[in-house]
Amino acid sequence: MSRFDGYFLRQLLVLFGFFTLVLVGVFWITRSVSLFDRVISGGQSAIVFLEFTALTLPTLIRTVMPMAVFAAAVYATNRLSRESEMTVMLATGSSPWRLARAVVLFGLVTGVMMAAISVFLRPASVEQLEIRQAEVAGDVTAQLLNEGEFLHPADGVTVYIGRIDLDGTLHEVFVSDRRDPANSVSYSSSTAYLVNNAAGINLVMLDGVALRLDKDGRTLSSTLFQDASYDISALTSTGGMNTRSLEAIPTMELIRDREAIASAEGFSPGELTDELHQRFSWIAICVAVGLVGYATLMLGSFSRFGLWPQILGAFTILVLLEGVRGFVSPVVIDEPGLWIVLYAPAVIGILISCLFLAVAGRPIWRRSRAEVAV
Structure with missing residues (x-):
């Protein structure tokens, strides 16, 4: 060269x-x-x-x-x-x-x-x-842990969390599940926790109320609860790539x-x-x-x-x-x-x-x- x-x-x-x-x-x-x-x-x-x-x-x-x-x-x-x-x-x-x-x-x-x-x-x-x-x-936890926002992790599901403590305690929790149009349900509680176990990821709510709307019967029922578990593992696909x-x-x-x-x-x-x-x-x-x-x-x-x-x-x-x-x-x-x-x-x-x-x-x-x- x-x-x-x-x-x-x-x-x-x-x-x-x-x-x-x-x-x-x-x-x-x-x-x-x-x-x-x-x-x-x-x-x-x-x-x-x-x-x-x-x-x-x-x-x-x-x-x-x-x-x-x-x-x-x-x-x-x-x-x-x-x-x-x-x-x-x-x-x-x-x-x-x-x-x-x-x-x-x-x-x-x-x-x-x-x-x-x-x-x-x-x-x-x-x-x-x-x-x-x-x-x-498939990271449902990351999708839900946002303070002060109405989130939609899946069609027909709305989640709101007012405040998150450093220890993971959730406050002012609201969940609306409208995936079944004929029988929608909404939960609200003062505190909640995300629990991950072998069965999946569950939102455990304490001291709240569940409202269930039956459109066929045109009735709205309310249930007070001390604790309730809501399965959120099915909201998004957690499996690997097909x-x-x-x-x-x-x-x-x-x-x-x-x-x-x-x-x-x-x-x-x-x-x-x-x-x-x-x-x-x-x-x-x-x-x-x-x-x-x-x-x-x-x-x-x-x-x-x-x-x-x-x-x-x-x-x-x-x-x-x-x-x-x-x-x-x-x-x-x-x-x-x-x-x-x-x-x-x-x-x-x-x-x-x-x-x-x-x-x-x-x-x-x-x-x-x-x-x-x-």
């Missing part, structure tokens, strides 16, 4: 880190608002929110990495061209193909990063996230046991094949978008004002490649044998880059074509 290649590669990596950080920050802020609201409204702590955020980061990073690779390649190439460094290298006899070595190496480095995230880290994080979401959804999503299946399991997964978990062979090859196609797309950004800008000549027409053209090609990626996925789901088309966007991007580099490497031919057009 020459000194210029190392210099170009360092520029690309620094800019890639910057754009990745910015894009992850923007996407994270957008998504974290709704996530924070769901977690906190469910009675969970900020620690749970931070845990969920950390588990969603691999998916978020995988989404923004191709954009960061493209932006770094375009920005670095444009800056080197604007500051005449690219022009000097071309004038000394280096061809666009020769200068592309740093971009190819940059694509391979980011491809390795993408492989670690897409093939290993993301499936593991999604699996752990689904486990934690199931645990949080099924896992496609994204949570480990890659090695997808490679070895697709037939077993399809029969046991109900996924179609096309869905499993699409998910497996999508993970590897993200690696190839990192190399392709970096080359597209560099090669398109090499079509332009030196300008102090930058290469904005070429930048716009590179962005257009990126959008078209993303459109192709969205088109080929349903094809593979319907026909798993056509999995090779998932790599078509990366192949198309590399072929377009090679074409642009071939044109950029023949300025005399390009100039003659322009004169003929005039």
Whole structure:
């Protein structure tokens, strides 16, 4: 590797880190608002929110990495061209193909990063996230322990707790159970406790009254009690996950046991094949978008004002490649044998880059074509 290649590669990596950080920050802020609201409204702590955020980061990073690779390649190439460094290298006899070595190496480095995230880290994080979401959804205690709020842990059930002491004593408790429309019941008590035993979680209320409404008989009966137990373990699902999503299946399991997964978990062979090859196609797309950004800008000549027409053209090609990626996925789901088309966007991007580099490497031919057009 020459000194210029190392210099170009360092520029690309620094800019890639910057754009990745910015894009992850923007996407994270957008998504974290709704996530924070769901977690906190469910009675969970900020620690749970931070845990969920950390588990969603691999998916978020995988989404923004191709954009960061493209932006770094375009920005670095444009800056080197604007500051005449690219022009000097071309004038000394280096061809666009020769200068592309740093971009190819940059694509391979980011491809390795993408492989670690897409093939290993993301499936593991999604699996752990689904486990934690199931645990949080089944945490009835956390959902109920909120002072001064009318909570709805299940359809037709309303719970209100006026105050909670440090020792766990609940005061001013109200429970309304309307799951049976014909026979609704409401409890209110001065104090109560949450008791967790082998049979489940029970709300034990002391010194209260139970009001039962019989709509058929049009009667309202009241019962004073010294203590009453109300089973709250059935308000939410406390069991584990019944099924896992496609994204949570480990890659090695997808490679070895697709037939077993399809029969046991109900996924179609096309869905499993699409998910497996999508993970590897993200690696190839990192190399392709970096080359597209560099090669398109090499079509332009030196300008102090930058290469904005070429930048716009590179962005257009990126959008078209993303459109192709969205088109080929349903094809593979319907026909798993056509999995090779998932790599078509990366192949198309590399072929377009090679074409642009071939044109950029023949300025005399390009100039003659322009004169003929005039």
